[in-house]
Amino acid sequence: MGTPAWIPAGENDFGAESGLYRRLRDGCAQEWVAYTWHPFVQGLSDGTLPLAAFRTYLIQDYLFLIHFARAKALAVFKAESIEAMREKTASIGAILAETSLHLTYCAEWGIPEPVVRGTPESAETVSYTRYVIDRGLAGDILDLEVALAPCTVGYAEVALRILADPKRRVEGNPYQSWIDSYGSASYQAMARAAAARIDTLGESHGGAARFRSLSGTFAEAARLEARFWQQGLDAA
Structure with a gap:
């Protein structure tokens, strides 16, 4: 797979240079590249990803979103302030609204709603979503947010890598709408x-002292993200 030879513009806009997020990302560089420049992602970029792989991903991503909303509900319970509780409550509504949009998007790809909702969760979906929720249940808000970050922030970095890819197919790329969404x-x-x-939670919740544990959580979530991509390729 290999590390891409370019540095995406804006990649280092995520987190402060000496902040916890950047330390977590840089601390698992191998896992991060395996996730953010996975062959699935490269196929999105150059338009060669098999349609069957993308359809499998879309279905499982819908099922993932349901548990993502549950994780955000747990974040409300774990939140450290009323302001954070309001923010996470709003994000739950946004994710639930996204599930409806996602079903519409699936229909555009020839996957009717009954098929999406009737498909069982894959082992990859179960392992990833339950891992995130488990970290939140076992730990505090920082543990949960670190487990969620590879998804939330990682997709933004994936989009930047694609947009910077010199081999990117722009005209006629069937996945351009997906790229546009996250870019x-x-x-x-x-x-x-x-x-x-x-970064802020790292300062307030002892991130430096807990870095080894948090780094393990972040790296495992990145590995689970890579497996989430891979299930699509395996189904093609």
Whole structure:
């Protein structure tokens, strides 16, 4: 697979240079590249990803979103302030609204709603979502946010890698709408805010003293993200 030879513009906009998020990401460089430049991602970039792989991903991503909303509900319970509780409550509504949009998107790819909702969760989906929730149940808000960050912030970095790819197919790329969604200014801003929140929680919740444990959580979530991509390729 290999590390891409370019540095995506804006990649280091996520988190402060000496902040916890950047330390976590840089501390698992091998796992991070395996996730953010996975062959699935490369196929999205150059348009060669088999359609069957993308359809499998779309279905499981819908099922993932349901548990992502549950994880955000847990974040409300674990939140350290009323302001954080309000923010996480709003994010739950946004994710639930996204599930409806996701079903519409699946329909555009020829996957009707009954098929999406009737498909069982894959082992990859179960292992990833339950891992995130388990970290939140066992730990505090920082443990949960670190487990969520590879998804929230990682997709923004994935989009930047694609947009910087010299081999990227622009005209006629069937996956351009997906790329546009995560490369959009609104999603990039949300991801930067999530990374900044990791930095803030790192300061308030003893991130430096807990770095070894948090780094393990972050790296495992990145590995689980890579497996989430791989299930699509395996199904093609």
